[in-house]
Amino acid sequence: MWKKWSEQIANLLESCITHKSLRVGKLIHAHILRTGQASDIFLWNRLIDLYSKCNDPMSAHHVFVKMPERDVFSWNAMLCSLCTANKLADAQILFNEMPQRNVVSWNTMISGFVKTGDHAKALDMFLSMIQEGLLPTRFTLASIFSACGVSSELHLGRLCHGLAIKVGVYKNMYVGNALLSMYAKCRCVDDAFCAFADLPDPNEVSFTALMGALVETQRVEEALNVFKLMHRNKVCIDAVSLSSMLGVCAGGQGDDLLYKVHERLLHGLSMKLGFQNDSYLGNSLLDMYAKNGDMSSAEIIFQNLPEVSIVSWNIMIAGYGQMYRCDKAMELMERMELCGFQPDEVTFINILTTCIRSENVEVGQQVFDRITCPTLSSWNAMLSGYSQIGNHDETIVLFREMQFRNVKPDKTTLAILLGSCAETGLLECGKQIHAISLKAYLNSDRYVGSGLITLYSKSGKMDIAKSIFTRLPEVDIVCFNSVIAGFSLNSLEKESFDLFNIMRRRNMLPTQFSYATMLNCCAKQSLSSQGRQIHARIVKDGFMCDIFVGSALIDMYCKCGNVEGAREHFDAMPIKNVVIWNEMINGYAQNGFGTEAVHLYSCMMIEGEKPDEITFTAILTACSHSGLVDEGIRIFESMQTEHEVAPTLDHHTCVIDALGRAGRLHEAEFLIKKMPCKDDPVIWEVLLSSCRVYTNVLVAQRAFAKLFSLNPSSSTPYVLLGNIYSAMGRWEEARAVRELMTDKNVGKNAGHSWTESNIEDWTGDSYGYYVSQLQKALEIMLGNHSHFTIAILGSNARLFVAEPICHASQSRG
Template sequence: MWKQNREYIANLLEFCIKSKSHKDGKLLHARIIRTGLCSQTFLSNRLIDFYSKCDNPKYGLHVFDVMPERDVFSWNSVLSTLCAVNRLQDACLVFDEMPQRNVVSWNNLISAFAKNGDHGKALEMYGSMISEGLVPTHFTLASIFSACGVLLEIDFGRLCHCLAIKVGADQNIFVGNALLSMYAKCKCIGDAIHAFEEMAAPNEVSFTALMGGLKETRRVEEALEVFKLMHKTKACIDAVSLSSILGVCTRREGDDGLQRKMHGKSVHSVSIKLGFHNDFHLVNSLLDMYAKNGDMDSAEIIFQNMSKPSVVSWNIMIAGYGEIYKCEKAMELMGRMVFSGCQPDEVTFINMIAASVKSGNVKVGRQVFDKLVSPSLISWNAMLSGYSQVEKHDEAIMLFREIQFRNVKPDSTTLAIVLASCAEMALLECGKQVHAVTLKANLNSDVYVGSCLITLYSRSGEVDIAKSIFHGLPEVDIVCWNSVIAGFSHNSREKEAFNFFNIMRRRNMCPTQFSYATILSCCAKQSFAFQGRQVHAQILKDGFINDIFVGSALIDMYCKCGNVEGGQEIFDAMPMKNTVIWNEMIHGYAQSGFGGKAVHLYDCMIREGRKPDNITFIAVLTACSHSGLVSEGIRIFESMQIDYKVEPLLDHYTCIIDTLGRAGRLNEAEMLIRRMPCKDDPVIWEVLLSSCRIYSNILVAKRAAEELLSLNPRSSTPYVLLANVYSSMGKWEEVRKVREIMHDNKVGKDAGYSWTERNNELEGSQSYCHDWEVSNCLG
């Protein structure tokens, strides 16, 4: 009778647990106490479980405290209760006091640490469990794979995968999904696909995890194929899986946006067909997809049909208009948001700042920023980034000072942005102060900050300091390597740049487009033809040959090394040619004296609908100047403003003055100079004065020399050039007078340098010219 009564009450308690009937369960608890059954360990265990499941753990813990006898189930029940209410410290104390522990005990604690984000502790507990000889269950392994995915502990995860196969837990759907998710998060997509294929019956979680992994590794078509397979196998397609595939359909830089949008529209149609078009999370995913693809018309239709947009919905729309440079529309939306009663959050303000910056209106962005009563570091960084993007580096530095005055602790992003601004403005002392802040904040070892420090010191000529910073970093990524190599190149230390580039490759660090462009620039500057060809071979091997920046650097290298045909081959082979590529080839022809080919290529560029820029005109006008193509030069120069609305700069004027001067049209050149907005630049007059020697025009030469001396009396250039004019006419007495004036004014002549390549090595020589009668040495 007693036993039947106990089993009857136990069954009733089980029913209360399943139905979460808190009131009935408490009545049963009272009956247990009245009938003297509270000494029954079995019933007490059920009571602890009941109170835990009914969200009243305090009563359950009290039951445990008054139990006369406890078994392993009692301890596990209270341990589970403490874990459920996130009292992990108390749970650890209970765990340590347990007279006997089983797999359930370990699972409770491991799972609790994993769910609360302490994944490292979860892995540590798992190691202790294995060392005690216990065999993990599918619950254990699911938690461990989840922890490995978050921590990117792929090696440890693989070991656990082997153990899962050994104990036969790999076929469990929860373990399989956790394993698949781990490989996807660690971007081991091949292993993730294999894990998916090994699953007997993948569910919607499996498909969603695999699609997410494919999305992160930019394998868009494969992700869409997985979605099609999911639909074909009649797996349950829910709002989460639809949201995941919509994330695949958002355009990224360099992607085919039209193709992505078409896929997104197809998924949109499926969501309507399946009746998920009113799911709030999915609707926001649709908004995000259309906004990121620049289709704000479609986004507006969805947004207008929302009964009550959330702050997330408003933020997506504001960010979307910012992406297409419609700051006014973004501001209008923010006003509507406030009017509708939806309170903007910090993300709203950050999106608004970004929209203003992208539209070129940093002033509006600052006004939005100033409305923040207590901006977080993310907001400060957004505003700093805005100033940096529009090259208002002085404003960025001033804002950083304000950050310090407000005692806001900077992070690596803050310091990297302000260091980049210091580098752009060549403010070495200011940069050193920021460097001190990085040391104080213990962020000097951050690779992002480190690469910016390397750039700062390199651009300021302190290459050795930059090199010591590089060597002092505990870990260096490709950005750091690129920064130090670019620093050597910037300071004309090409041999060291090559050494670092070779060391980088030996350490299995894959060069990027920037790496190759920088090292090719070194080859071009020093005419390292042999090394340039070697780099070209490596570029072909690594698959960067069609990259625009690498292609332009190759063209520049071959042309500067005297191999214009090699540059032409690269140009012809480029599948996509932007203005940079056209400019580089035109400039290559100009440098090599092929003026006719340069002008012809320029005309081809125009016929193909390409719009020339400042650099294009400098290149083609240089070609006209060097090859004596006067009429073509004048035609192109006049078309700058008339046809292409490009305002001539000093370099353009210099080219056309040189063209006129070489053709002997010195008076026209002088008249043009006097009409120029930049006539006070000495370079223009130097070009004119040099041309006077060829045509022995002493009158124009004297006027040009007078202008130069008025601009810079200490320069030796006007004296030397004027002496050249006199010597070309055989007026040696005048040459002597110029030399005497130079001597009396204590003006000295600069040394000249020459470079040659011998046995793939660079050799240099320095010379001074003292023979004023040898005109080739003068100037």
């Protein structure tokens, strides 16, 4: 009789647990207490289980305390109740007090830590369980694989994989899916495929995890093939699987016809499967079209969503932001507010990003001012905006306001600020940012370190920059590029080459920035042989079609005097932008090929490329150096009328120089008087320099008088006018100019020049012999009043000459 009554009560409690009927369960509990049948430990355990499943840990604990006797099931039931209520600290205490623990006890604790996100603690518990000599079950391993995936504990995950095979549960659906997800999160796609192949009957979770791993590693085609396999095997396709594949098509491949076909097919499949009213899938469709720039389709989806949420609005705003449509993004935010939605942090970040991409920082500032309590991401967005448009002073001011509001910077903040300090030469401010990075323990970050290197490099502090580089715990290609560029900027080309070779020995693949910097080093020193070696490496590494590398190659060959080599590379470039055209035109100009430069400029116009200020500087220089005066004037006059480019000082200087070289000094003087920049000393220096060739004293005297009024302390006008008088044999006037220069206490720094000679055949005793003979010949040729040095660098002899004061300095233009 008693046994039958106990079974009935147990069945009733089981029904209450299944249906989570807390009220009925309490009535049964009261009945047990009234009948005085409280000695059955099985019923007490079921009561704890009931309160646990109904999320009433207080009642469960009350039952546990009142129990006259407890077994391991009682302790496990109470443990489960605490873990279900996320009271892991209390559960840990209870676990430590247990007189006896079994696998269920350990599984309960491990699962509890995994669910609350304390994966490190879950892994520690698992290792302790193994040390206790207990074998894991499928529940243990499923939880552990999940923890290993989130924590990227790949080594431990592999060990547990072997353990799962040994225990014989690796083909279990839950264990297999957890194992597959772990490899997917650790981006071990081949291992994920193996785990997938071991599953006897993969379900939608298996396929979705595998597709996610392929997408994360950019193996998009394979992800699409897995989805097709899933569809062919008639595996249930749910909203999550479809959303995952829609994310694949939202990967920025909007211009690819294949991806457009796939996105339409997936859209049609979602409609066919009846998911048109699923809000989650609707937002995924919206996100796919928005990221691919198809805003017309996105608008249609948006209008037909069964339920518009803040997420939907944010996706639309981000979509227009990606297209630099600041006006549409702002309009959407206004509509969103009219519909009763309050912008959240994501909304403001999307709007700020849109404004920054559109370089509309003023509107961005207005949006930023609306945020009651801006997050660090919002501050960083605004700082980045001001920095990108070159308003570095405002960047610093905004950061100071951020400090006043007690918002702590992160590595992104400091990297932006260091970039602004480097661009504006604010070394002291940069040092303060450096101090902040030390205080926040961010100085060892690679991005902050790279910013510090750039700051000190541009300030001429290469010793500090190099010290920062060597102290970084981990360096990447960006850090190497920063130091290499710093050496080049400070004319330390040898150090640039040495560090570049170190980078190569570490098996780091140079970027286009690395190669552009090294080519610049070769160009500055006219190292044609090293330049050809770099060119060979560029071909090998596949950077020949890069615009930055291409322009640097043209510049290097032109500065080394190999214009034909530069033109061959120019013709081989598949895509030419204005930078490439400018480099080649400038190369012709600097090497005296004026006719070729003008012809190339005409080809540029025929190709439909729009010239800029640099184009006109290059072509006008070419006309000036080659005596193409009328051609130069025609191009100069077409700047504003045909191309809407306002002439700058450099353009005017080139025209004045061209007229001066042709002896048309009065035309040059007349043009200067009409120029908006007629008070710039450079223009008058160019005119005065031209007067020496044609011994036009009257124009020279007027140019000297103008220069004297503009800058009496400059030595250039005195030297130029003195040389003109000397060339005409008017020694008294020349002496008067030198005396005036002395009276005004004006001194002239020695000029410098160098030449290069190939000495590959100089060996042994002949090496020193040729150097001494070269030195004697130069003493005879230059005279004792000149100072020179012969430097031997590799296979090149370099002559360094300090010019005497009587030599005229070459003017710009």
